[in-house]
Amino acid sequence: MQQRAINVVLTGVTGTALAGMLVAGVAAASDDSAPEKQFLAQQAVASQEHQTPADHPQKSVDKATAGSGSKAESETGSKSDAQREKKDSKVLLSGRTTASYFWDDGSGVNGDTGAPAGGKPMQKGLFASPSWPLHTKVKVSYDGRSVTGFVGDRGPGKPSHRGVMLDLDTYTFRYLLDGGKPKSKYNAGTGEGHLKNVKWEVLSWGKGAGEKGKPQPFGS
Structure with missing residues (x-):
């Protein structure tokens, strides 16, 4: 137990x-x-x-x-x-013409007639047209070279009645001719006084005096 x-x-x-x-x-x-x-x-x-x-x-x-x-x-x-x-690059009108050259700054040199009619000083890219509105934007081309400028003066005079419908500033003329520079503002430095078959293209019409359309001889 x-x-x-x-x-x-x-x-x-x-x-x-x-x-x-x-x-x-x-x-x-x-x-x-x-x-x-x-x-x-x-x-x-x-x-x-x-x-x-x-x-x-x-x-x-x-x-x-x-x-x-x-x-x-x-x-x-x-x-x-x-x-x-x-x-901006739209072409409104185009054609071809014979072009001459000038430089008219109002100095009286070489018989120039005074300051450009468009009110802007003479310069590279300033062209003269016998009829287009002043300040019209224009592109000119020749032999593969081109310059865009504007109508700043009237001209050429009598030559426009013989088919010369554009006066180019000396620098533009010489550049289109051979890519060079003029001898002076009043002399392109070559024996050429005209460029035939220059192509022109109106890019915009100016608001100055003148007529739109195909260029017309001076005074017509």
């Missing part, structure tokens, strides 16, 4: 010890998992903060859209420039 009582006591003690160990193990397991859970949570936050642009498709689309907009604006600007250039 005494032995049985001892066994019962030992069994109770052992059960209590085992229960205590189990509780301690559970507690330990709970305590060990806490840092792991905390670490995983921190890792998730860090991952969220360090996502690459590829993880944000909306931002990537926005950048692509912005780039497309800039490209579209650039193409639109280029197209507008091209249209403007085409409009």
Whole structure:
């Protein structure tokens, strides 16, 4: 009987010890998992903060859209420039004539008759026409060379009745002839006094006195 009582006591003690160990193990397991859970949570936050642009498709689309907009604006600007250039270079009227040269700055040299009728000083690119409106923009071409100028004076006089419908400044005349420069403002420096078959193109009509259309002889 005494032995049985001892066994019962030992069994109770052992059960209590085992229960205590189990509780301690559970507690330990709970305590060990806490840092792991905390670490995983921190890792998730860090991952969220360090996502690459590829993880944000909306931002990537926005950048692509912005780039497309800039490209579209650039193409639109280029197209507008091209249209403007085409409009500015539109030829209103063209033909061919024999051209002479002059330099009339009002100094009285070589019998010039005074300052140009258009009100602008004598200069390279200033032409004389017997009939076109003053300040008309004209492009002249000869032998592969071209100069764009304007009608700033009247002339030639009598030669216009013989088919010479343009007077070019000395610099333009010499350049069209051979690409060179005149000997002086009043002398082209060559034996040529006329250039036959010069092509002219009216790019815009001036607002000064004169008549639009095919050139007419002086005074007609």
